[in-house]
Amino acid sequence: MSAFAPYPWQRHLWQGLMARVAQQRLPHAILLTGSAGIGKRHLASCLTHSLLCAARREDGTACGHCRGCLLLAAGSHPDYLRLAPEEEGKGIGIDKVRSLAQFQSLKSQYSQGQVVVIQPADALNSSAANALLKTLEEPSGETTLLLTTDRPMSLLATIRSRCQRITLSPAVGIEAEEWLKIRLQHTELYDDSLLKMSGGAPLRALHWAEHGELEWRAQRCDELQALERDEQSAVALAQSWFEMGSERILPWFFGMVLDLLRLKQVPQATPLTNPRLQRQLHHLADRVDLMFLQRLAERMQGWMYAMRGQINQQLLLEELLLAWKQRRIGG
DSSP states (O other), X not given: OOTTSOOGGGHHHHHHHHHHHHTTOOOSEEEEEOOTTSOHHHHHHHHHHHHTOSSOOTTSOXXXXXXXXXXXXXXXXXXXXXXXXXXXXXXXXXXXXHHHHHXXXXXXXXXXOEEEEETTGGGXXXXXXXXXXXXXXXXXXXXXXXXXXXXXXXXXXXXXXXXXXXXXXXXXXXXXXXXXXXXXXXXXXXXXXHHHHTTSOHHHHHHHHHTTHHHHHHHHHHHHHHHHTTSSOHHHHHHHHHHHOHHHXXXXXXXXXXXXXXXXXXXXXXXXSOGGGHHHHHHHHTTSOHHHHHHHHHHHHHHHHHTTSSOOHHHHHHHHHHXXXXXXXXX
């Protein structure tokens, strides 16, 4: 597959975008949303290359050889601007958005127009978001803005309303499955449950395969069983999990709770987020009641939201594990 071509599960969406380009009806601002690992950034990159290419291929993808493509590859295209955090996890400040206004004041040097990519758009701080809103309210006819985010609801409603939102649906078809198989064909890492586990996010599934996600999840279930047998303390396990990263542990635990809720109500069902752990999950489900799981799921939603702010994550994990061990939600 060409580096300038969309992923196989994005082809239909790509064809729609190229039809708009051909008819000169592409929106001035596009918000690409969808779960992490679905390929939003790659799609934005493909569209950027296509818009700045002087010799597009028949399918609308960039040629890779014209002056525009070579300048993009070198990172020096005068009609391209990317706004992103300086470091992973940091915000996008107002100075970067002000550079966008200056960029738009310049004329396109290659007549194909200008392209601005903002990713992730949810990294815009409050001042930057308000400054961007002014740009969206007075769009430049030459500039196409491409915003990507996993969390569209964290953006200002006024920003969302001024963008054409395109949501990438979960990729659960044969195209995504075949793509994953090809990427893992010379390894023993492929598992047909990976794509389902990832919620239809092939890039996430690939990352999980390469980093032993199935084994990692099985180990966490074993640790919960050890906690119940008093072979592990909640405090020590919270410390261990904190060192692994709360941002990884909590979503997994929440998914496991949802699987347990499913099994409590339909014992013969297949777990949705941990399909390879049916035996361990049935063991856990047999030892916990439905009402507790419902209350725990509700509480965990609040905990995961609190994770975005300033909170002692190790204490949060201790509270979670104590609640699990005692089968009781405090407060």
